[in-house]
Amino acid sequence: MSADLATAQRVAGQVTDPEMPMLTLADLGVLRDVEIDNGVVTASITPTYLGCPALATMRDDLVHRLGAAGFDRVDVRVVLDPPWTSDWISEAGRKALAQHGLSAPGSVRRPVGIQLGPVRRNLVCPRCGSSRTSLVSEFGATACKAQYRCNECLEPFEHVKEI
Structure with missing residues (x-):
């Protein structure tokens, strides 16, 4: 090189x-x-x-x-x-998302089909680690993020959607 x-x-x-x-x-x-x-x-x-x-x-x-x-x-x-695909986000990238209060996408390892039913994700709050989270809006500041709220620490956070 x-x-x-x-x-x-x-x-x-x-x-x-x-x-x-x-x-x-x-x-x-x-x-x-x-x-x-x-x-x-x-x-x-x-x-x-x-x-x-x-x-x-x-x-x-x-x-x-x-x-x-x-x-x-x-x-x-x-x-x-x-x-x-969101699987292409590096491990360093996933850590950077969490350090900035964003929930990193989970692994998809397959094409993500379009679902018209309610969105259900099991997320962990990037601030306190609680799994008690609620969807606030499927649309965040950008189309690739959704808004959530932690039911434990009550802090809002964004989740980078799986694609």
């Missing part, structure tokens, strides 16, 4: 998610690959879901950070196959 490629991978790996800035795109599992070919750095990303409004910001942040690191020609490629 060339020094340029290692630098490009390191720089791209430090770009944070615009909606959950405690996570890098690498820890979120969105940054799939970084390559250099004929002087062009290509970063491949997979959005967490097809309508992700943060996709353009991710692209711009990668182009800006890689440009600031001296890479003049940067291309960001969107890769949709295979689709992103």
Whole structure:
């Protein structure tokens, strides 16, 4: 691996998610690959879901950070196959979510089917560890999060949905 490629991978790996800035795109599992070919750095990303409004910001942040690191020609490629899954969040990413009061998604290891019935998740409060939690709203600050409340410590928290 060339020094340029290692630098490009390191720089791209430090770009944070615009909606959950405690996570890098690498820890979120969105940054799939970084390559250099004929002087062009290509970063491949997979959005967490097809309508992700943060996709353009991710692209711009990668182009800006890689440009600031001296890479003049940067291309960001969107890769949709295979689709992103919350299983791609790294262990460090899961810890960062918990440290910031967000409940990390559980493992899916299979495609998540659409369910029209009530959502039921067995969550643990990221603040006190109690399993006595209640859904407040299936929609949080972003479409990929739901709002919960701990019935023990009474603190609200967000849960990153399994996808």
